[in-house]
Amino acid sequence: MMTNPTGRLTQGQFSFLPDLTDTEIALQVAYGLRKGYAWSVEYTDDPHPRNTYWEMYGNPMFDLADPAGVLRELTGCRQAFPRHYIRLVAFDSTRGVESIAMSFIVQRPPREPGFQLSRQEVHNRTIRYTIGSYATQDPEGERYGEG
Amino acid sequence: MTHPRYAIPGSVTPPPATPAASAAAEPAGPPARTVGEVLAQSQVEAVLAELDRDLVGLAPIKARVRDIAALLVIDKLRANFGLEAQSPSLHMCFTGNPGTGKTTVARRMAQILHRLGYVRTGHLVAVTREDLVGQYIGHTAPKTNEVLRKAMGGVLFIDEAYYLYRPENERDYGQEAIELLLQVMENQRDDLVVILAGYKDRMDTFFKSNPGMSSRIAHHLEFPDYSPGELLEIADRMVAGMHYLFGPGAREAFAEYLELRLAQPNFANARSVRNALDRMRLRQASRLFADPGRELSKDDLITLTPADIRASRLFARKPGA
Numbered sequence: 001m002m003t004n005p006t007g008r009l010t011q012g013q014f015s016f017l018p019d020l021t022d023t024e025i026a027l028q029v030a031y032g033l034r035k036g037y038a039w040s041v042e043y044t045d046d047p048h049p050r051n052t053y054w055e056m057y058g059n060p061m062f063d064l065a066d067p068a069g070v071l072r073e074l075t076g077c078r079q080a081f082p083r084h085y086i087r088l089v090a091f092d093s094t095r096g097v098e099s100i101a102m103s104f105i106v107q108r109p110p111r112e113p114g115f116q117l118s119r120q121e122v123h124n125r126t127i128r129y130t131i132g133s134y135a136t137q138d139p140e141g142e143r144y145g146e147g
Numbered sequence: 148m149t150h151p152r153y154a155i156p157g158s159v160t161p162p163p164a165t166p167a168a169s170a171a172a173e174p175a176g177p178p179a180r181t182v183g184e185v186l187a188q189s190q191v192e193a194v195l196a197e198l199d200r201d202l203v204g205l206a207p208i209k210a211r212v213r214d215i216a217a218l219l220v221i222d223k224l225r226a227n228f229g230l231e232a233q234s235p236s237l238h239m240c241f242t243g244n245p246g247t248g249k250t251t252v253a254r255r256m257a258q259i260l261h262r263l264g265y266v267r268t269g270h271l272v273a274v275t276r277e278d279l280v281g282q283y284i285g286h287t288a289p290k291t292n293e294v295l296r297k298a299m300g301g302v303l304f305i306d307e308a309y310y311l312y313r314p315e316n317e318r319d320y321g322q323e324a325i326e327l328l329l330q331v332m333e334n335q336r337d338d339l340v341v342i343l344a345g346y347k348d349r350m351d352t353f354f355k356s357n358p359g360m361s362s363r364i365a366h367h368l369e370f371p372d373y374s375p376g377e378l379l380e381i382a383d384r385m386v387a388g389m390h391y392l393f394g395p396g397a398r399e400a401f402a403e404y405l406e407l408r409l410a411q412p413n414f415a416n417a418r419s420v421r422n423a424l425d426r427m428r429l430r431q432a433s434r435l436f437a438d439p440g441r442e443l444s445k446d447d448l449i450t451l452t453p454a455d456i457r458a459s460r461l462f463a464r465k466p467g468a
Binding site: 066 | 301
């Protein structure tokens with residue numbers, strides 16, 4: 001695609017950068033913890049942009065003091081889902097905000113086939129557009145190779 | 148852990164890419180070469196002095212804390228020369244009778260380790276069996292993991308740790324919590340320091356049935372009971388801390404009270420002193436309360452009289468009184 005020459009999924013923060021290392025992830029998590037956010041680990045194998053709610057790996061982690069706890073959870077998720085997308089999400093529970101403050105992808109499948117743009121011809125030469133990931137043509141759990 | 152290939156603006160801890168780079172990142176510029184320089188950088192001296200000043204007695208504990216601090220300082224100096232040593236195992240076990248200051252010292256220990264840079268945040272998470280062990284199958288691991296996550300970067304203090312293992316019930320879930328703890332104590336030494344606390348004899352039984360736990364704990368510290376003189380000194384500090392004063396003869400009366408109380412069962416050292424003082428405050432309050440017409444001066448409000456102390460039931464029981 002012209003707009004996304006690397007063919008990588010671009011959702012959330014830092015998604016145009018090279019993958020973050022664990023040290024960089026820890027620094028981002030530490031920043032969030034200083035702001036008082038609760039981190040959680042989420043995974044999915046359906047990268048459609050409208051797939052807002054990914055599966056949760058464990059509960060959101062409130063009252064943490066140090067990023068090591070989040071990284072421990074992330075390691076567990078990586079072992080359980082080695083070929084899924086994994087993202088870290090920071091929830092800001094401040095009254096009146098109560099929503100996601102940070103979100104970034106920390107693991108991608110080895111090959112990301114990208115999205116298909118399909119056009120549906122309807123009445124009066126109107127065309128309806130929709131996109132779908134090539135990966136989701138396989139059943140859940142069998143996308144992105146074995147594992 | 149892998150390290151980034153570039154400097155991150157605003158990062159708190161610069162990643163130690165090479166030993167030379169990490170030494171250069173020290174705030175003092177050139178790497179420290181003397182013990183004094185490391186002490187000045189870490190301000191651990193202030194914490195140790197505070198420990199000496201604030202805590203009465205406990206000479207063996209203070210000596211041991213000093214030893215540990217010394218090792219950590221020397222390790223820092225060695226690291227500045229690029230001499231790498233495995234980071235020392237800092238898990239500890241505090242044994243002693245109730246009220247001998249185990250929790251207080253654990254809190255100080257967290258601060259000391261933080262100043263020396265061995266734990267990242269220096270907070271203390273105090274838990275007991277109920278916080279670690281679940282009530283049904285599959286409940287224990289998430290519970291223990293949550294506590295471990297919260298304690299990461301600081302010190303995990305497990306009070307009355309021997310309750311974790313209940314030999315009389317072979318299906319007890321405590322064993323699962325112990326195994327999780329052991330795993331983290333071994334693999335994530337840099338992230339977490341575990342301090343177990345409990346009474347001496349029951350901790351010994353606990354370690355006998357969990358040899359893995361015993362061997363992963365490097366420092367076994369035994370807290371001695373306080374002498375009557377030390378208890379009186381503790382009482383002085385508590386009274387001053389609560390903004391009270393011993394009136395004429397009251398301190399002597401309290402010394403007598405302590406003598407009687409020591410002979411009673413279930414004496415809990417500093418905790419018993421605190422409880423006794425709280426009861427004396429109650430008596431002082433009701434003594435003043437009984438006289439509604441009287442104008443009370445500041446002295447009246449802060450003074451504990453011998454009568455407040457001698458009203459204790461221990462004096463009533465005294466033979467011949």
